[in-house]
Amino acid sequence: MSILHNIICKKKLKNNMLYEKEPRLTLSFYKYFSIKNPQEYRDKIYRNFYKNDVLGRIYIAYEGINAQISVPVKNYFFIKQFLYQLHSVLNNLRINKSLNNKKSFWMLSVKVRKKIVEDGITDPNFNPDDVGVYIKSRQVNMMLNDTKTIFIDMRNSYEYAIGHFEKAIEIKSLTFREQLKNVIRLMEHAKNKRIVMYCTGGIRCEKATAWMRFNGFKFVYHLEGGIIGYVHDARKNGLPVLFKGKNFVFDYRMSEKVSEEIISSCSQCNNLSDSYINCKNNACHLLFIQCKNCAIAFNNCCSLNCMKKI
Numbered sequence: 001m002s003i004l005h006n007i008i009c010k011k012k013l014k015n016n017m018l019y020e021k022e023p024r025l026t027l028s029f030y031k032y033f034s035i036k037n038p039q040e041y042r043d044k045i046y047r048n049f050y051k052n053d054v055l056g057r058i059y060i061a062y063e064g065i066n067a068q069i070s071v072p073v074k075n076y077f078f079i080k081q082f083l084y085q086l087h088s089v090l091n092n093l094r095i096n097k098s099l100n101n102k103k104s105f106w107m108l109s110v111k112v113r114k115k116i117v118e119d120g121i122t123d124p125n126f127n128p129d130d131v132g133v134y135i136k137s138r139q140v141n142m143m144l145n146d147t148k149t150i151f152i153d154m155r156n157s158y159e160y161a162i163g164h165f166e167k168a169i170e171i172k173s174l175t176f177r178e179q180l181k182n183v184i185r186l187m188e189h190a191k192n193k194r195i196v197m198y199c200t201g202g203i204r205c206e207k208a209t210a211w212m213r214f215n216g217f218k219f220v221y222h223l224e225g226g227i228i229g230y231v232h233d234a235r236k237n238g239l240p241v242l243f244k245g246k247n248f249v250f251d252y253r254m255s256e257k258v259s260e261e262i263i264s265s266c267s268q269c270n271n272l273s274d275s276y277i278n279c280k281n282n283a284c285h286l287l288f289i290q291c292k293n294c295a296i297a298f299n300n301c302c303s304l305n306c307m308k309k310i
Contacts, residue, residue, distance in 0.1 A: 004046045006107050017055070017106035017252070023073045026098035026105075026251070028228070030116065030203040032064040032128055033089045038112045041065070041086075046110040048082050055105040057250075059116045063128070066116035066203055068251060070105040096201050096228045099247065099256040106252065119207055120177030123214075132197065132209030132220035137234035137241075140196070140223060144242050149194040152183060154205045155248070158287060162255060162264045162274040163227075163245030165198070176204055183208065184215050194219045200247065202226040231258055246274050266291040268298065281306035 006013070035041050038060045045058060049069070056069030071079050084091050098104070135143070143149040144165060151168040153160050160170045171186065173179035187195065195217060197205040205222040212220045223230045227247050234241045245263040246255040254276045266273040266289055273291035280300040288302050301307040 004043055006109070008107075010107060014106040017103050020103075023101070024070045024103070025073055025076055025101060026068070026070050026253075027076075028068045028096045028098070028201045029083070029093055030064065030066040030201065031090060031093060032116075032206065033087065035060065035062055035064065038062060042110050042112050044086070046108070049079070049108055049110065052078055052082075054079060055108050057105070058110040059113045060110065061113045061116045064116050068105070068249075070103075070251075094202075094225060094229075096225050097232070098249070099228060099231055099258065100253070102253050104249075104251040104253050117203055117207055118175070118177055119180055119211070120175075121180070121211065126211070126214050128207060128210050130210050130213050131206050132195075132213065132222045134224040135196070135221050136224055137230050137237060137239050140230055141234070141239060141242055143194065143196055143221070146194070149196060150187070150190055152187070152195060152197045152208075154179065154183075154197050154199045154208045158276070159200070159248035161289070162276070163243060163247050163258060164263075165243055168198070180208060180211050183212070187212075187217070191217050192219070194221065196221045196223070198223040198226060198230070200226050200249065201228050227258070228256075248276070264289055266294055267302070268294040279303075279306050281309050283309065 042060045052075040053072050054069050056067065058067040058069065080095065083093055144151065144167060151165050153164050153168040153170050157170060157172055171179050171183045173182050195212065197208050197220065199205040202225050205226065209220045209222045227243060231241055231243060241258060243258045244261045245259060247258050248255050262272045262274045264274050265271060269291060271291055273289050275290060276287055277290045277300060279286040279302040284302060284306050286302045299307050301310065
């Protein structure tokens with residue numbers, strides 16, 4: 001196969017996804033490790049994923065791999081074996097299965113980037129391998145009930161809005177690189193306290209815990225597999241799931257329900273709602289929370305002004 005990129009229009013691909021009946025799994029995985037030739041890795045992954053009808057978003061960089069993909073159930077075994085054999089450090093790679101199997105991606109995108117997570121860290125002495133201690137659901141629940149333990153949410157504000165651990169601190173920032181700077185400044189008083197960090201699947205909080213340790217924080221922990229890993233592990237072991245609301249995801253689904261609580265409100269009427277939508281006015285395309293009533297009243301727009309423009 002000589003063409004190693006998508007050549008079909010996105011609209012057609014999206015329709016293919018919506019009408020497809022074959023069962024799929026939505027998966028996510030990441031691994032920080034040294035890749036000498038990211039472009040070569042990218043092409044090898046693209047060929048295999050294309051052959052196995054994989055859809056989704058994969059980033060390759062010198063520092064590793066980060067992926068969110070949709071895989072036909074019948075091809076899951078082959079994809080897993082391919083990844084395990086791709087590099088010795090990927091043997092038994094942790095692969096997170098989503099909390100639901102609703103349709104998620106409609107095209108395959110494999111890109112080479114400078115970093116798999118843009119962190120803004122330039123200090124040559126920083127060691128990304130010196131990460132915090134991994135913890136699973138049982139220990140997470142115990143630490144949530146410990147008043148001396150601090151929980152920090154390392155996701156964006158719009159992710160935090162619809163779901164988070166009740167005692168978790170939001171580090172308000174526009175980007176992850178800004179968040180890394182802010183968390184050091186805001187937590188300066190807590191260098192000798194127990195700190196638990198978490199994100200969606202683990203990739204951001206793994207980098208964040210290494211950054212905390214580099215800046216002198218002594219007792220740093222993070223959820224193995226992120227929120228997704230925590231929920232799966234808690235359910236598997238019959239433990240209470242203490243995460244409230246929905247887990248935001250970066251695909252067609254936009255979110256996965258974790259608990260029945262709705263902890264956010266409609267941007268327009270302020271009634272309880274946890275449904276994200278992009279403004280129907282493509283010139284705006286604002287991501288915001290909108291309830292069913294306001295979706296009808298505003299024709300899926302964020303404002304009367306945008307409503308008039310369409």
